[in-house]
Amino acid sequence: MAETNAPLLRVHDLRTYFYTDGGVARAVDGVSFEIAAGETVGLVGESGCGKSVTALSLLRLIRPPGRIEPGSEIEFDGKNLVTIDEAAMRAVRGARISMVFQEPMSALNPVFTVGDQIAEVVRVHHAGSKREAWDRAVAMLDTVGIPAPAQRAHEYPHQLSGGMRQRIVIAMALVMNPALVIADEPTTALDVTIQAQILELLRSLQTKFGTSILLITHDLGVVAESVSRVIVMYGGEVVEEAAVAELFARAHHPYTEGLLHAMPQVGQERERLATIPGTVPPPTAWPAGCRFHDRCPYAWERCVAEHPPLYQIGAGHVSRCHLADEPERRAQKHEPLVVAAGSSS
């Protein structure tokens, strides 16, 4: 993998808050990470942990009542995307950083042909005449593996299958040859066999164009086969970050551990999959101390009182868990607080 030392994207202390009637929702609360040129990074977590809001923040597509808090930094192309003006941001969207959405069904406009929609991206960025934009669209359809692209370009989204449509969405995201593609659950809505094809397509396009990919998913299986580094989010924060092999071999954070145990495995005899008890707390009221403490099987007094920093576990491996400080506590596994509270009442 072609990795360089200078990061393509550097996110520092990103905070995106939503000012709702029910209080301030701190959906993303101090997230920092880097992505190198040509690298694929996985962003993992349950629904509500802040991964999609992180993605939308990178493109500055947060609508009121949400906003990116001042002081947050998204460094890209030598600029801080948080502070540049809207016209400059529009020039970044789709051309330098683009996004592949989850639902290929709804991410395509039903009233335009697929060729028009890909060409539209070229037109928006003033990168050629109508004719040139159309030719690029057809060439892109070929690149993403659509057979007979010149004919297919004239078809409407409803005439194509789900896998085909996701290829169109990917073609739209890649037609301007962006430096970074954010793929938000790109395979969730697809059949398993199609999922593998789409992941394979993303991989081959990455090799071809040298694009960096931020792959957002809740599916660790997808992560295992697609990315080189994993960032695990919980409660609007990064809780663990490591190279993919390291994470699967030596997951440190109890939340990551829980996610790994919740994965179905071939040859596993257990009747029921392990689950992490409880749910992600609402972002208007993150628990004090460690945000995971009420669902954690190792939590002790310190976890309730003290918010853990990101501890260095190994080379390129960090974890937001006090177990790094007191590893002997890992032996004292118990029922998490949510379970205890649930059974006593």
Next chain:
Amino acid sequence: MHSNPGLRRLLTHRSARWALATIAVLVVAAIVGPWLISYGGAEQLDIVRLKNTPPSWSHWFGTDQYSRDVLSRVLSGARISLAVASLSVLFAITIGTTYGLVAGYVGGAIDGAMMRVLDGALSIPRVLLLLAVLGLWHPVPLSGLILLLGGTGWFALSRLVRAETMTARRLEYIGAAEALGASGRRILFRHLLPNVAGPIIVSATLSVGNVIALEAGLSYLGIGAQPPTPSWGSIFLDGVDFYAGNWWVVLFPGLAIVATVLAFNVLGDALRDALDPRQLHSHRVPSGPSATSTSVNELLKNG
């Protein structure tokens, strides 16, 4: 080549074909009719011998009390009535669509203010407002009539467009267009407009019928198209004093009004079925009261 599924469905709809044919005949007659008939619509032929003659081979629809040929008057009236109605509806949908799109897309306080203005405008009965203005502006030129009918006809449409826009802007492909760098204006007119066009076309078609009836009513009251310009309403007015003896002066413009309004209403209903977005994906779903039909009915109630 690909054919539009909505259009195809419209053309297989029996009453829609009837309505389209009627409208086509009317439009063609309005355009070429006055050239085929050798009498002018306002021409008094022979006030002594051709006054109030019943339909005959030389005057198919008879003549009126000023010896004018009723067929020529109905045909020139078609020009006036259709032109006034379609131009004022065009004017109304331009304002109404832009206003509704902007309000629905921008949202927030601006949308709130724009909607309160609209609520105020909607609270004034359209006919009363027109009567008041036309009572003062007399005689009104045709362009003035078009502006007034158009300027008072876009409120309900605008509300409908806003509602449709608010629904459409939450769709993922609008978000996708933003994420790929499209500007607000481009999203509004290129991505959102085609998706709200269905209801706009339906309500525009229905309002052409409404405005023809409304204009006929105003002309009948003597404050619409001014004599000797023949609109269907004013021809009707000319004949109504004598209709016991001269039924033809009232019958033919009346039939023209009824046929036209009916045709536009039937076409509007058929368009509503054909353009239902849930039917655009080639498979049919069982028809029933749809969101579009409710909002169009509401629109009709609001005038």
